[in-house]
Amino acid sequence: MPRRTVTLLTSTLVLVALLCAGVLIPVPYAEMSPGPTVNTLADHDGEPVLQVSGRKTYEASGHLNMTTVRVTSPDYRMNLPEAIWGWLSGDSLIVPHDNLYPQGTTEQQSTQENAEEFSQSQENAKVAALRELDIPVSSRIVVAAVTKDSPAEGRLHAGDVIESVDGTKVEEADDVAGAVTKHKVGEKVRFSVIPAAKAAAAEKRHEKPTGAHDITVTTVRSGKDQGPSRPIVGIQAGVDHTFPFSIDIKLADVGGPSAGLMFALGLVDKLTPGDLTGGKFVAGTGTIDDDGKVGAIGGxxxxxxxxxxxGAQYFLTPADNCAAASEDTPDGLTLVKVRTIGDAVKALDKIHDGRTKGLPSCAKS
Structure with a gap:
């Protein structure tokens, strides 16, 4: 066989082997791409996204769309050609896998975490919206979780309302941990609690729960995987709220905390006469806390x-995301900087009236 033919055949076989290796060998990257948007003022999959009962609501036109990002799952292993295609495509972003999913994270763990964050964002959105409208919302400190095989297991339960610890009323979730750590390991901590079942029944009646009784739990030393050594009882405290009427947010197959701002604005629009947007198409993103502060998000x-x-014309952007968002803003989209739900409502008033020159804008870094 001529040397030239041998060389050509060898090169071809090497190229085929490299291509096969590229397809078969995974690379440590994940892909992010634009996901669907959902109008919080409208229906999704046949039912309203925001459902309010026990309070008068108003028809709202226009759009207040929450936005999403599609990401490859934790268990998906991208190959080299896919990564190269993603890098060359202007519609997606290729990032290190560990940036999205810390090493060892399973798909089940990621799904659970996203669901918990989404649920918390819904709760925060309700509180922020009602407080923006000066509608009273009562809050209480609860047992958010009980650690398995801890001293608290079987004595305290998720949903129990914590009135006080050692006779001192608790105002914040952190007060519980602070009270426990004042003890030495092996000492008893006295909790005054309202059982979860009584609290849930009061919640359905939109009433403040009552009927507290004392429970004592003995402290133990925290484990090596629980940070610095300290006395603990094995609970995580959180905040729960009683609303003066029922609010349900119906949106399946979405996770994470980034829809909080848009849910809150949708509720404000539905609970007040007129339209916040004046019929305009506004989208946005951002976490929100009980006080209405807007936080940064990924993607x-x-x-x-x-x-x-x-079809959005305006995009409500968390202030801490402004620099990144303004680096490559799509043509025809105006970025509006917001730090609080109050900022967002004021911006929507300007959009409604056509006073867009006064909108707070995002600037490049």
Whole structure:
């Protein structure tokens, strides 16, 4: 066989082997791309996203769309050609796998975490919206979780309302841990609690729960995987709320905390006469806390692209995401900087009236 033919055949076989290796060998990357948007003022899958009963609501036109990002799952292993295609494509972002999923995270763990964050964002959105409208919301400190095989297991339960610890009323979730750590290991801590079942019944009646009784739990030393050594009883405290009427947020197959701002604005719009947007198409993103503060989120570039594709003209952007979002803003989309739900409502008033020159804008870093 001529040398030239042998060389050509060898090169071809090497190329085929490299291509096969590229397809078969996974690379440590994940892909992010624009996801769908959902109008919080409208129906989704046949039912309203925001459902309020026991309080008068008002029809709202326009759009207040929450935005999403599609990501490859924790268990998916991308190959080299897929990564190269993603890098070359302007519609997606290729990032190190560990940036999205810390090493060892399973798909089940990721799904659970996203669901918990989404649930908390819904609760925060309700509180922020009602407080923005000066509608009273009562709050209480509860047992959010009980650690398995801990001293608290079987004595305290998730949903129990914590009135006081050692006779001192608790105002914040952190007060519980602070009270426990004042003890030495082996000492008893006295909790005054309202059982979860009584609290849930009062919640259905939109009443403040009553009927507290004392329970004592003995402290133990925290484990090596629980941070610095300290006395613990094995509970995590959280905050729960009683609303003066029923609010349900119906949106399946979405996770994470980033829809909080748009849920809150949708509720404000539904609970007040007129339209916040004046019929305009507004999208946005951002976490929200009980006090209405808006926090940064991930994948801002993918969300602005998805919003513009859906038809958005304005995009409510967390202040801490502004620099990144303004680096590559889609044509025809105006970024509006917000730090609180109050900022967002004021911006929507300007959009409604056409006073857009006065909108707080995002600037490049």
């Amino acid at each position: 801002i570039g993918m969300k602005t692209v998805g919003a513009r594709r859906a």
